[in-house]
């Protein structure tokens with residue numbers, strides 16, 4: 473039986489549904505299972521299978537307490553016509569490498585892969601306290617502070633999802649025009665969005681306080697039958713859907729006759745919170761022949777320093793870059809990787825995470841680092857290099873990449889090439905999400921609005937802007953509330969009452 477417990481202790485014994493509903497363990501650890509990889513996914517007949525069929529095999533191996541029909545319903549709803557490519561994550565040859573496009577979902581960023589299915593998982597987890605009548609109408613309200621990408625992908629995923637609601641706060645004036653419109657025009661009867669007078673950290677800290685407020689939790693439960701939860705990337709239900717596209721990439725390499733069954737492949741991954749690349753490690757544990765996983769960072773290169781020195785040190789300047797979704801100093805999901813490489817030593821993990829909390833830094837034992845480095849490579853790109861790579865990739869391959877993907881593209885160019893091992897670069901956002909930066913890099917006009925920039929990019933490159941992004945210019949704005957930091961709690965409470 474697959475059960476889940478914290479990375480910091482083995483006392484819990486939860487089903488995957490319970491782990492998904494709870495999100496984070498009480499001791500602050502992340503949920504893991506010691507059964508990871510006991511059930512392998514058969515790679516012999518991957519070629520020719522649909523994304524949805526592959527998703528079933530992978531998710532069934534990782535979430536065994538979901539029934540066959542439950543999983544199939546979740547998959548069908550999450551990976552349907554809201555994706556603009558029927559392969560969901562199509563693999564394209566670009567130069568000597570391959571690019572796996574993860575951005576063809578409804579919000580044009582890779583977070584859609586996970587956030588389209590997480591709400592469907594949550595709707596199928598039983599309310600706390602079993603199926604007693606008291607809890608039958610309990611709703612989960614997702615609460616998120618966002619600096620841009622995650623908020624929209626979460627809104628799109630949870631909009632009108634049964635048994636759920638979602639409230640998103642973003643810092644007023646601190647997100648791009650497109651990002652703001654993506655959120656304020658979101659449809660759905662269970663969604664709420666507000667701008668906050670403050671910066672992202674203020675909003676984030678306030679959300680954490682709201683999560684910790686027992687009195688509020690009591691009122692929400694009593695008055696509105698609402699429990700608060702988070703959709704951030706440490707939830708098991710966000711991590712496991714990402715394992716699927718590693719198998720899908722392999723299937724497409726087989727179909728394109730680049731490899732034979734059993735051949736090894738390398739993945740280069742734009743990394744922030746370490747969720748995307750950790751899913752590649754899970755894929756390897758499930759039997760995918762992964763030779764190397766390469767962490768690509770931006771100027772916030774805390775992971776590069778860690779993987780080269782063994783010391784993780786968050787006490788460093790924070791840079792706001794043109795790849796904002798990778799601007800992170802604490803990569804939460806790294807804790808899961810350390811747990812597995814330390815062979816389940818929860819005491820070591822607790823100690824390291826305590827050091828991080830108390831001193832802002834920790835150091836892993838040398839043998840552990842050596843093991844990690846056999847599988848994980850690393851590199852990083854500064855902002856000039858990111859711009860150069862956007863231009864280089866367009867000039868050489870007539871393929872436009874976004875600033876996040878450009879970090880990985882740069883790192884791939886720096887690595888020695890092994891002609892026998894195909895390399896897959898994960899593309900995490902559509903270039904049309906960052907049209908101004910991309911136009912500047914390509915030497916195109918970048919003076920107008922974001923929408924003018926999209927039109928220029930389309931005209932100059934002969935590519936087409938995703939309809940959902942281009943259409944934002946004239947979409948109806950549904951939310952224009954601005955709240956002070958100390959008004960966020962009231963906003964949550966009235967949103968819950970209105971459900």
Ligand SMILES: *Cc1c(COP(=O)(O)O)cnc(C)c1O
Pocket residue numbers: 581582583621705742743744745746747748749797798876900901
């Ligand atoms: C979230 C995000 C990333 C980083 O992914 P992690 O799972 O946090 O490592 C990279 N690129 C884009 C565009 C993203 O939105």
